[in-house]
Amino acid sequence: MKSGNELTEKFYRLFRENLPVIESVSSPLLNTFRGEAMERFLKSGIPVRKNEPYRYTPMEAYFEYDYHNYYVPVSANFERIRNFKCDVEDLDCHTILLHNGYFPESGVKLDSLPDNIWFGSINEAAEKFRPLMESHLGKYCSRVDDGLVHLNTALSPGGIFIHVPEGTMVEKPVQIINLIESDQDVFNQRKNLIVIEPGSVFTIIICDHTLSLNRFLTNTVTEVYVGENAHFNIIRIQNEHNNSFKITSTFIHQENNSSVSSNNITLHGGLVRNNTFLFLSGQDAQCTSYGLYLADKMQHIDNYVNVEHLAPGCTSNQLFKGILDEKSKGVFNGRIYVARGAQDTSAYQKNNSILLTNDARMYTKPHLEIFADEVKCSHGATVGQLDNDAMFYLQSRGINRDEARLMLMTAFADEVIQKISIEPLKHRIRELVIKRLRGEVIRCTFCAVKCN
């Protein structure tokens, strides 16, 4: 295995060799961040075991492999995914299809939806909305010293930008379907920015699917600004194969009275690490962060949640549940930070996991730092097996063992699924979870791509 220094060196070399290409496809604004980010990366490096937040998910193993890097999209493949259709029935939303994080349609890179919502390439937006971008881009992710975030800032050729203007109630969610497909092993780094102006309501669904069996590593950073009285709802569905390694870092900044609901549903994936940072910066802001993780084989799913109460009167709630089978590993880190002066804070956290085998592992750690006095705070974590008494009760009514297990696991997972506010999506996810727990491959039935 390469040492930490060798790995850092490798990415520094990659940076030097490819900087001209990356800069040529990126907007000048994005390029202004690269030098400093690389300097910070050189100091922090790829997170290893001694970095506390990555203690149970050291990253060297995923980063030492030599991937092919795409800094410019390969348009030949777009045809193949054009026919992709999401199979969630009755899901009425604006759909944006991406291929390895890029827009398939060359030409139309920034477009407006009804209600003057802009969505499109962050590079195009950086030109068109320069002052807006300058006031948000890099502001939230740079608060955290994480080598992977710095690496993303240094190397990412771009990603998605969404702008929801003031006072806009967007009824239809925007669904971003990112299809990961290549005949090469790819390392992909996307950088996204979502700006929701005061008083707006916006929902985004992000679905990640892998369509080819190559080895993929994705390191995505998403920054979100949620203005005063705005409401933002983000639902992530992660369904990738065992050779796919995915790191998402989401930084959400909240102003006064804003509310945010985040839901990470991880159905499948070799490695999944979700970093969710919620900065409650305005008074009386609220956030909820939910997650469900299902893992088997050698899969490794890590949810790191960091809620910072920076202003008085804010409420936060975390609920993460998971079922781990075979030799899989789960990790949950829930940090709650209450700043001095953030009085009348309420912060709750719960993490429950079920281990189906003796080899499955769950590492769960609450982490509370409280510097204010008027604080209501609670946390709880359980790791256990399926309830034997409940199993016997079901079996004694003639329900076979497998079905009884499935009923108990589904019931366990349902507490999180219930929180999904979009009905058709909730039903579909419930179906997918049941299929997943039955051990059936989750294949999107109407998908034209037919990946396997």
Added chain:
Amino acid sequence: MLVIKNLRATVGGREILKGISLEVKEGEIHAIMGPNGSGKSTFAAVIAGRNYATVTEGTVKYMGKNLLEMTPEERALEGIFLGFQYPVEIPGVSMTNFLKTAVNEQRKHKGLEPLSASDFLKLMREKKELVGLDSKLDNRSVNEGFSGGEKKKNEIFQMAMLEPRLAILDETDSGLDIDALKVVANGVNKLRRPDNAFIVITHYQRLLDYIIPDVVHVLYDGRIVMTSGRELAIELEKKGYEWIKNEVENSGIK
């Protein structure tokens, strides 16, 4: 229907059942009475197939088959029902879904088509009425938030839904007020048929005022020490279990 010969079982290495022999015929109601710790619940657990008790000796034949080789669900499908002393709360599993799955598993076993949603709801309504269960069950999880009485009535309701051939009611009467007790007894009396049988396990004689047993057994220290007609229950109520203990010790059965 059920023939038990010299059944011995241990729990955690300790022998709890020390050679029980018993025969239950179709159409009969048997009561098993006994002081606390005599092995009544372990006996029910062994018949229903719960794995905390280990059978070390003896045979249990049910409808001519070796019951001890069957899984709990196979026993249920063959018509055995256990009414739990402590019904388990299962959050997140809806009563409707649970019962529908159970009923349809039984139907599948009998080679019948699954019930349609409307037929199932109709069946639920009928059986609720039959046993006099007035609690709302839709949108509720199995036993979750049910009062003690509701839980026991729910057991009887499930029994009515599944129409077992042999029902074992493990202290279904304990902790019940007189009205709930009547619901339980009433359920048994209504479901009684010439081709099914009941084993009613109880600590008190009270339930047997409403369910008239054909045979009463007294279980003491893992053995059936007395078997008689209904009058035994009445005598026990009068004289208490001390009487049994003395009788057993004097007769030198130990």
